[in-house]
Amino acid sequence: MYEGIVQELIDEFGRLPGIGPKSAQRIAFHILQTETFDVSRLAELLTELREKVHFCEICGNVAEQQTCSICRDPRRTPTLICVVEEAKDVVAIERTREFRGLYHVLGGAISPIDGIGPDELRIRQLLQRLADGTVQEVIIATDPNLEGEATATYLSRLLQTLEIRVTRLASGLPVGGDLEYADEVTLGRAFEGRTIVSN
Amino acid sequence: MIVSHLNLGDYRNYAAADVAMKPGANLFVGRNGQGKTNLVESLGYLSTLGSHRVSSDQALIRAGADSAVIRARLRHDDRELLAEVQINRSSPNRAQVNRSQIKPRELPRYFSSVLFAPEDLGIVRGDPSARRRFIDQLVVLRSPRMAGVLADYDRVLRQRNTLLKSARSTGLKESQLTTLEIWDDKLVTLGSEIVVVRAKLVEALGPPVAAAYSAVVGDDHRPTLSPVLSIAGIDAEEPDTGVRGEQTARPDDVVPTTVAEAAASFRSALASKRRSELDRGLTLVGPHRDDIAFGLNALPVKGYASHGESWSFALALKLGAAELLRAESSLGDPVLILDDVFAELDQGRRSRLAAAIAGFEQVLITAAVLEDVPATLTAHTVHIRGGQVVDE
Numbered sequence: 001m002y003e004g005i006v007q008e009l010i011d012e013f014g015r016l017p018g019i020g021p022k023s024a025q026r027i028a029f030h031i032l033q034t035e036t037f038d039v040s041r042l043a044e045l046l047t048e049l050r051e052k053v054h055f056c057e058i059c060g061n062v063a064e065q066q067t068c069s070i071c072r073d074p075r076r077t078p079t080l081i082c083v084v085e086e087a088k089d090v091v092a093i094e095r096t097r098e099f100r101g102l103y104h105v106l107g108g109a110i111s112p113i114d115g116i117g118p119d120e121l122r123i124r125q126l127l128q129r130l131a132d133g134t135v136q137e138v139i140i141a142t143d144p145n146l147e148g149e150a151t152a153t154y155l156s157r158l159l160q161t162l163e164i165r166v167t168r169l170a171s172g173l174p175v176g177g178d179l180e181y182a183d184e185v186t187l188g189r190a191f192e193g194r195t196i197v198s199n
Numbered sequence: 200m201i202v203s204h205l206n207l208g209d210y211r212n213y214a215a216a217d218v219a220m221k222p223g224a225n226l227f228v229g230r231n232g233q234g235k236t237n238l239v240e241s242l243g244y245l246s247t248l249g250s251h252r253v254s255s256d257q258a259l260i261r262a263g264a265d266s267a268v269i270r271a272r273l274r275h276d277d278r279e280l281l282a283e284v285q286i287n288r289s290s291p292n293r294a295q296v297n298r299s300q301i302k303p304r305e306l307p308r309y310f311s312s313v314l315f316a317p318e319d320l321g322i323v324r325g326d327p328s329a330r331r332r333f334i335d336q337l338v339v340l341r342s343p344r345m346a347g348v349l350a351d352y353d354r355v356l357r358q359r360n361t362l363l364k365s366a367r368s369t370g371l372k373e374s375q376l377t378t379l380e381i382w383d384d385k386l387v388t389l390g391s392e393i394v395v396v397r398a399k400l401v402e403a404l405g406p407p408v409a410a411a412y413s414a415v416v417g418d419d420h421r422p423t424l425s426p427v428l429s430i431a432g433i434d435a436e437e438p439d440t441g442v443r444g445e446q447t448a449r450p451d452d453v454v455p456t457t458v459a460e461a462a463a464s465f466r467s468a469l470a471s472k473r474r475s476e477l478d479r480g481l482t483l484v485g486p487h488r489d490d491i492a493f494g495l496n497a498l499p500v501k502g503y504a505s506h507g508e509s510w511s512f513a514l515a516l517k518l519g520a521a522e523l524l525r526a527e528s529s530l531g532d533p534v535l536i537l538d539d540v541f542a543e544l545d546q547g548r549r550s551r552l553a554a555a556i557a558g559f560e561q562v563l564i565t566a567a568v569l570e571d572v573p574a575t576l577t578a579h580t581v582h583i584r585g586g587q588v589v590d591e
C-alpha cells in the first residue's frame with residue numbers, strides 16, 4: 001500500500017478492463033516519474049470524452065454529434081446494415097474499405113454469465129430501423145465465438161419473419177499464415193465449415 | 200519416440216539436474232521422498248501440460264524460485280528435437296521447440312507420453328469426473344480439435360446454467376425462453392459430438408485394455424468398458440437414479456454411433472428434464488454427467504473388485520491407452536512412464552508386466568526398492584538422492 005493519492009490512482013487504474021494490480025502500479029509510477037508526460041492533456045481528453053462523445057442515436061456507434069459520421073454520410077448505401085457487437089468492430093470493418101452500407105452496434109453479445117440477454121442489447125432499435133422497408137439485407141458480423149454465434153442465431157430467428165435477406169460473415173482460417181501452423185482447433189473448425197467449390 | 204536427455208532447472212526439489220536416458224527401460228531408484236516421481240512427472244508435464252498430482256503449476260516450481268524449466272532432447276527415427284517449457288510463477292508459461300518460441304499448448308504435438316502412477320487408482324475407484332478426465336485427455340490426444348469442442352461445451356454449460364438460475368429467480372421471460380432454446384441447440388450439437396467421440400474411444404479402448412489386463416494378471420477376468428450416458432436416462436451423478444458410478448451398462452443400453460442419433464436422444468432427454476432443470480437451475484443431461492462403467496467377470500469394478508484387481512485394471516487402462524496411441528501416432532510410441540508400479544504387484548505380475556512393456560521404444564520406471572523390479576528392466580539404472588542424480 002502506498003500513501004494517499006498514489007494508492008488511489010493505482011486503485012482507479014486497476015478498475016479498468018485488462019489492467020491488473022501490477023500494470024496499474026506501473027502506469028501510476030510512469031506518470032509520476034516521467035516529467036515530460038503531459039498530465040493536463042490526458043485530463044482534458046478524459047473530460048472531453050465524457051462531455052462531447054456520445055453514442056449515435058441511430059446506430060449506437062460513437063459520435064461527437066447526435067448521429068455518427070457514417071449515418072450522416074449520404075454516400076453510404078441505406079439498404080444494407082451490418083450488425084456488430086461493439087463500436088470497435090465498426091472501426092475494424094471500416095479499415096477493410098469493402099463495406100459501404102450502414103452499421104448497427106448491439107452493445108455486446110448474449111451472455112447470461114455477464115447478465116446480458118436480448119433485452120440488454122440494442123435489438124429493439126434495430127427492429128425500428130428495419131420497419132420502414134428501406135433495408136434489404138442485414139449482415140450479421142458478431143464475433144465468431146459462442147456468445148457471438150448465439151446472438152447471430154437469435155437475430156436470424158427474429159428477422160426470419162421480415163422480408164429481409166439475413167447473411168452471416170464467414171469464419172475460417174486466418175489469411176497469411178501457413179496451413180501447417182494453423183492451430184488444431186481453428187483448422188478443425190475450418191474443416192467442419194468447409195464449402196463446396198465444385199460438384 | 201524416446202527422450203535421450205532430460206534437463207531440469209528449479210523443478211520441484213531439483214535445483215539443476217541432467218539425466219541421460221536410453222532406449223528401452225530406464226530405472227530410477229532412491230528412497231522415499233528423494234525426487235523420483237518429480238523427475239518423471241516433469242516429462243508427463245512436457246507432453247500434457249499438466250501434472251498428475253496437482254492442478255496448479257505453482258507446486259512444480261522449486262520453493263523460493265520464480266520459474267522452473269523442463270528441457271528434453273527427443274528422438275524419433277533419425278530426427279532430434281529439443282523441447283522446452285518454462286513454468287513461471289507470476290507470468291504466462293513459455294515453450295520452445297528447437298529454440299524457437301511456440302505456444303505452450305502446441306507442445307503435445309511434439310512429445311507424447313503415457314504416465315501411470317498410484318493416483319490413477321482414482322480412475323477406477325473415484326468419482327465419475329475422474330473417468331471423464333481420463334477419457335477426455337485421451338480424446339484430445341487422438342483429436343486435438345476436440346480440445347476446442349470440450350472447452351466450448353463447458354462454456355455453454357456455464358451460460359445455460361446461469362440462464363436457468365436467473366429464470367428460476369425471476370420467472371421465465373419470453374426472450375429468455377428463446378435464448379434458452381439457442382443454448383439448448385449449442386449444448387446438443389457440442390454435447391452429442393462429445394458423447395459419440397467418447398463412445399468410439401471407449402469401444403476402441405476395449406481390446407487393448409483387455410489384452411493388457413490379461414497380460415499382467417495372467418488370467419482372463421473378462422474386463423469390460425461401457426459408456427454410461429445421461430442422455431440414455433442413466434444419471435451417474437445422481438445417487439437416487441442409479442447406484443453412483445457402479446452400474447455396469449445393461450445389454451439393452453443403446454450407445455449412439457452417430458452424432459444425429461445422439462442429438463435425438465439428447466433432445467428428448469432435455470425435454471423430459473425441463474421441469475426439474477428449471478426447478479434446480481442446473482443442466483441435468485449431457486456428457487458432463489456421463490460415466491464409464493468398468494467390469495470384471497460381469498461385476499462392476501467399483502465396489503466389487505479387490506484392491507489388486509482394481510489396481511491392475513487401472514494399469515491396464517493406461518497400458519491400453521498407450522497401445523492405442525502407439526497404433527495411431529505419427530510420433531512413434533509414446534514414452535511409457537510407470538511410477539511406483541512394481542511394489543504393488545506380486546512376483547508373477549511383475550515379470551508379466553515386464554514382458555508386456557518390452558515392446559515399447561522407451562519405458563521410464565521408478566521404484567524405491569531396486570529388488571522390486573525384474574532384472575530385465577534394470578540395465579540402465581539411475582540413482583536419485585535429495586533432488587540429485589547421484590550416479591548412473
Ligand SMILES: Nc1ncnc2c1ncn2[C@@H]1O[C@H](COP(=O)(O)OP(=O)(O)OP(=O)(O)O)[C@@H](O)[C@H]1O
Pocket residue numbers: 210211212213229230231232233234235236237238257258259260261262539566567
Ligand atoms: N516445489 C517444490 N520445491 C521443493 N521441494 C519440493 C517441491 N515439490 C516437492 N518437493 C519435495 O520433493 C520431495 C518428493 O519427491 P518425489 O515425490 O519425487 O519423491 P519420490 O522419490 O517419488 O518418493 P516416493 O518413493 O515416496 O514416491 C518431497 O520431499 C517434497 O517436499
Ligand SMILES: [Mg+2]
Pocket residue numbers: 235236237538539565
Ligand atoms: Mg514417488
Ligand SMILES: [Zn+2]
Pocket residue numbers: 056057058059060061067068069070071072
Ligand atoms: Zn450512426
